[in-house]
Amino acid sequence: MSILVDKKTRLLVQGITGREGFFHATQMMEYGTQIVAGVTPGKGGEWVLDGKIPVFDTVVGAAETTGANCSVIFVPARFAADAILEAADGGIPLIVCITEGVPVQDMMQARSYITQHGSRLIGPNCPGVLTPGASKVGIIPGNIAIPGSIGVVSRSGTLTYEVLYALQRKELGVSTCVGIGGDPINGTSFLDVLAMFEDDPHTDQVVLIGEIGGTDEERAAEFIADHMTKPVAAFVAGMTAPADKRMGHAGAIVEGGSGLAADKIAALKSAGVRVAEHPDLIPEVVA
Amino acid sequence: MKLHEYQAKQIFSQYGIAIPRGRVASTASEAKSVAQELGGRVVVKSQVLVGGRGKAGGIRLANTPSEAEEVATQILAMQVKGLPVRKVLVDEAATIVEEIYLGVTNDRGARSPVMIASSEGGIEIEEVARIMPERLFRITIEPLLGLREYQARYLAASIELRRELWREFVGIALYTAYTESDATLAEINPLVITGDGRLIALDAKMVVDDNALFRHAELAEMRDFDEEAPPEREARKYGLSYVKLDGDIGCMVNGAGLAMATMDVIKLFGGEPANFLDIGGGAGADKVAAALGIILSDSNVQAVLFNIFGGITRCDEVARGILMALKEVSTDVPMVVRLTGTNEAEGQRILAEADMLTAGSLSEAAQTAVSLANERHSV
Numbered sequence: 001m002s003i004l005v006d007k008k009t010r011l012l013v014q015g016i017t018g019r020e021g022f023f024h025a026t027q028m029m030e031y032g033t034q035i036v037a038g039v040t041p042g043k044g045g046e047w048v049l050d051g052k053i054p055v056f057d058t059v060v061g062a063a064e065t066t067g068a069n070c071s072v073i074f075v076p077a078r079f080a081a082d083a084i085l086e087a088a089d090g091g092i093p094l095i096v097c098i099t100e101g102v103p104v105q106d107m108m109q110a111r112s113y114i115t116q117h118g119s120r121l122i123g124p125n126c127p128g129v130l131t132p133g134a135s136k137v138g139i140i141p142g143n144i145a146i147p148g149s150i151g152v153v154s155r156s157g158t159l160t161y162e163v164l165y166a167l168q169r170k171e172l173g174v175s176t177c178v179g180i181g182g183d184p185i186n187g188t189s190f191l192d193v194l195a196m197f198e199d200d201p202h203t204d205q206v207v208l209i210g211e212i213g214g215t216d217e218e219r220a221a222e223f224i225a226d227h228m229t230k231p232v233a234a235f236v237a238g239m240t241a242p243a244d245k246r247m248g249h250a251g252a253i254v255e256g257g258s259g260l261a262a263d264k265i266a267a268l269k270s271a272g273v274r275v276a277e278h279p280d281l282i283p284e285v286v287a
Numbered sequence: 288m289k290l291h292e293y294q295a296k297q298i299f300s301q302y303g304i305a306i307p308r309g310r311v312a313s314t315a316s317e318a319k320s321v322a323q324e325l326g327g328r329v330v331v332k333s334q335v336l337v338g339g340r341g342k343a344g345g346i347r348l349a350n351t352p353s354e355a356e357e358v359a360t361q362i363l364a365m366q367v368k369g370l371p372v373r374k375v376l377v378d379e380a381a382t383i384v385e386e387i388y389l390g391v392t393n394d395r396g397a398r399s400p401v402m403i404a405s406s407e408g409g410i411e412i413e414e415v416a417r418i419m420p421e422r423l424f425r426i427t428i429e430p431l432l433g434l435r436e437y438q439a440r441y442l443a444a445s446i447e448l449r450r451e452l453w454r455e456f457v458g459i460a461l462y463t464a465y466t467e468s469d470a471t472l473a474e475i476n477p478l479v480i481t482g483d484g485r486l487i488a489l490d491a492k493m494v495v496d497d498n499a500l501f502r503h504a505e506l507a508e509m510r511d512f513d514e515e516a517p518p519e520r521e522a523r524k525y526g527l528s529y530v531k532l533d534g535d536i537g538c539m540v541n542g543a544g545l546a547m548a549t550m551d552v553i554k555l556f557g558g559e560p561a562n563f564l565d566i567g568g569g570a571g572a573d574k575v576a577a578a579l580g581i582i583l584s585d586s587n588v589q590a591v592l593f594n595i596f597g598g599i600t601r602c603d604e605v606a607r608g609i610l611m612a613l614k615e616v617s618t619d620v621p622m623v624v625r626l627t628g629t630n631e632a633e634g635q636r637i638l639a640e641a642d643m644l645t646a647g648s649l650s651e652a653a654q655t656a657v658s659l660a661n662e663r664h665s666v
Contacts, residue, residue: 020599027629078501098599100568103499104393105469108430111398127598139568139598141628156544157568158596161628162649165596182543184395211544214395237547240554241563242532278552280650 002131002176003151003196003203004094004122005070009135010036012068012092014075014083016055017043020098021074024139025049028072031142033135037062059090072128072137073097080124081106088114095187096137097123107185114187121187127157127179130164140164140177148173150286151197153190154209155182155216159237162279163209170283175203182211190220198228205231205287208273210264212238217264225271232273233285236264288495289336293376294509295491298468299475302460305487309378318359321377322352328380331358333365333372336514338411343367348380373513381487386477387446388412390492391428391465393472400428402462404442408477422446434462455486468506469499518581525577527566534559535664536656537582537591537620539575541566541600549594552649558657561588568599575608576615583618590659592652593624595634602626602634610641621659625652 011028015021016038026049029035035053040046044057056062059071071087073080073096080099087095095114102124114121122129128138133147139157145164152167152174154160160179167174178193180186190208197203206228210217217236224232238261265275274285290298293311300306308325311334312318322329333345340346345367349355359375366372386408394401405423407415415423424445426438439457448456465473472494479489500507512520522529528543532550536558540546543565550560562585566578582591595605606626625646626634638645646652 024599077498101498103469103502104471104496105430105466105499108393108399112429112431141598144628154544156542156548158540158542158598158600158628159544159548161596161598162545162548165627166648184393185398209544211547216395219396235548237544237551240532240550240560241547242530278555278650279548280552280648 002134003193003200004176004178005129005131005135005137007034007134009070009137010034010066010068011137012036012059012062012066012071013038014059014071014073014087016040016048016053016074017046018074022048024074025053027142028136031136033137036066036068059086059092063090063092068092070094070096070137073099075099077101077103081110084110084121085113088117088119093119095119095121096126096128097121097187098126098128098138099123100125102183104183104185107183111185111187122178123181123187125183126181126186127160129176129178130174131176132174138179140179144168145177146171146173149175149202149204151175151200151203151206152177152209153193153197153206154179155211156209156237157182159211159279160209163207163235163282166280166282167207167286172283172286175200184214190216191223194220194223194228198230203230205233207282207286208232208234208268210234210236212241212261212264213259215259218267221267221271221273224268224273231287233276233282233287234268234273235276235279235282236261236268288497288500288506288510290493290495290509291334291336291374291511292332292491293334293374295473295493296488298493299461299464299488299491302464304459304461304464304475305485306491307378307381307487307489309376311374311376312359313374315356315359315363318375318377319352319356322349322355325377325379329355330378330380331355331362332376332378333362333367334374334376335367335370335372336511337368337370340367345372370514381479381489382482383479383489384482385480387448387480388415388476389459389461389478390472390474390476391462391470394427397427399430400462400465402426402428402434402438402442404446406446408479412474412476428462433466452480452484452486459486468493469496469503470494471496518584521577522564522581525574527564527574527578527581529581530563531585532560532562533587534561535587535589535660537561537585537588538594539564539566539578539582539591540594541568541570541596541605545594545596549592549649549653552653553592553656556650556653556657558653558660561585566600570600570608571604572608572611575605576612579609579612580616583616583620588620589663590656591620591622592656593622593626594649594652595626595628597626597628597630597634601630602628603630603637606634606637609643610637621663623652623655623659625649
């Protein structure tokens with residue numbers, strides 16, 4: 001089974017009439033995700049995706065009419081924080097923000113607000129959540145993972161696909177894959193997801209994909225050592241990244257000697273995590 | 288985006304933070320006339336976007352305008368950590384009684400801003416954290432409430448600031464400057480207590496969130512393009528993220544994490560990456576073409592590896608971009624393409640028609656790229 005999303009997920013797509021929103025809404029629907037509504041301010045009343053999905057002007061309108069319980073956000077970066085706040089105010093319990101490039105201060109405020117409102121945010125700057133065979137919320141290609149019992153959690157986007165693909169080629173199935181995003185301020189951390197996998201009866205083990213910057217992997221290592229009974233395997237990107245250079249992700253910068261890949265790998269190994277040398281080798285280190 | 292000291296001081300000054308009188312100069316004679324205007328002793332400070340200017344000899348005192356001219360001549364001819372000095376800030380010299388540290392930055396762990404103060408100003412805060420952590424005080428700021436007065440007072444009391452200066456200290460609008468500029472760091476080091484009992488920001492440092500520049504036209508204009516290498520500048524124009532490295536295998540990847548992993552795998556198979564390049568999500572053919580031009584502008588590049596795992600990016604678009612770029616840029620550098628994911632079949636078909644060398648996995652692509660580069664070296 002899964003965490004966060006499953007067949008009961010009733011999905012709302014914020015930004016459904018935009019280029020990315022529309023393309024990926026189509027892909028999600030083809031995958032079998034239950035899309036119930038779209039929101040684009042000013043386009044309420046239209047129908048999209050072969051006339052099957054109603055578009056609303058507001059999240060609250062969409063949620064009241066359709067009973068949506070999850071929202072995925074594809075709006076441009078400058079409107080993303082607003083979209084997150086609107087989803088939380090509309091009572092959506094799970095908000096997945098795909099948008100990349102959201103200003104950090106917007107995120108700090110949005111994160112504080114939604115936490116007080118009891119919603120959970122995944123992302124921003126993330127590929128979303130995929131429960132193979134049940135529900136795809138976001139942009140993870142549906143054909144690179146099969147249902148199974150490995151939980152996957154990652155700070156990266158495409159690197160996650162690489163790992164899913166490697167697992168699939170060895171016919172190793174996934175319970176749920178969660179991309180928490182590469183930004184310095186995000187809604188859900190490794191710890192949150194590790195705890196969910198530990199409690200999920202259908203997840204037997206976890207694959208964690210980290211990268212340079214911050215100390216999330218070190219915190220995850222502490223949590224694994226203290227609280228996890230299920231085995232964990234990992235890959236950490238950025239062994240070759242020079243210090244003090246930003247590697248694309250706002251989060252992927254080695255700051256003043258901390259946040260190094262080598263330190264993260266050492267912390268994970270000392271917590272009993274089996275760390276793969278490269279993503280293609282992940283299947284060799286899962287239990 | 289890092290700002291120069293003189294730019295950060297301009298911003299701080301707009302928020303009422305006291306700074307020394309002074310002005311920026313690009314030539315020694317200009318520095319002399321600033322010193323004349325100011326009268327008395329001045330400090331001539333190199334304006335480069337790295338720390339450690341003082342230690343490198345990039346900050347010097349001058350007693351007279353002609354001495355200022357002389358010192359400015361020397362500083363404008365030097366490099367600080369490899370960066371040529373193009374401007375100096377000429378500030379009036381302050382009489383310093385005490386040096387304090389005050390800064391605001393993002394605390395990733397707390398997902399909130401944090402304000403840091405220390406009685407030990409004038410040295411790098413990382414150094415204070417290492418050698419006397421008990422002198423460093425931090426408060427987490429709730430982003431929806433902002434900095435509250437009691438929090439600033441707590442810092443004033445913690446660093447044992449004289450009580451008569453508390454009101455002035457609490458009034459320093461550094462947090463406001465930080466939020467309203469969408470900064471990720473705003474730092475005064477040192478914040479000095481002068482002989483006549485005032486608090487002055489003797490140095491200023493600011494880093495602005497690149498993602499927020501769309502709402503700060505005035506800050507975006509402050510970007511110093513001289514401090515950026517031409518390929519990085521070109522990459523920024525196309526919304527690409529490029530960092531030049533020392534190796535010979537150019538790589539073009541979608542996604543920062545995968546790009547770093549690709550570099551790691553190249554190294555693992557005995558190669559050296561020539562660059563980090565993330566074409567971002569949803570890159571179209573034109574972006575791919577621009578990226579290839581940037582990679583090939585590095586004459587060290589002996590082979591190029593494309594690693595595209597399509598999610599929001601479509602493989603067919605990337606394949607078209609590669610072919611489009613190859614029409615514009617004539618090159619004999621060998622290339623290997625690994626395409627998987629969204630619209631993969633169409634992408635593969637386009638590449639096959641053009642007889643491009645392809646690989647099925649990242650490991651295979653990396654191994655191929657390493658041997659292609661080695662072959663070129665042995666020729």
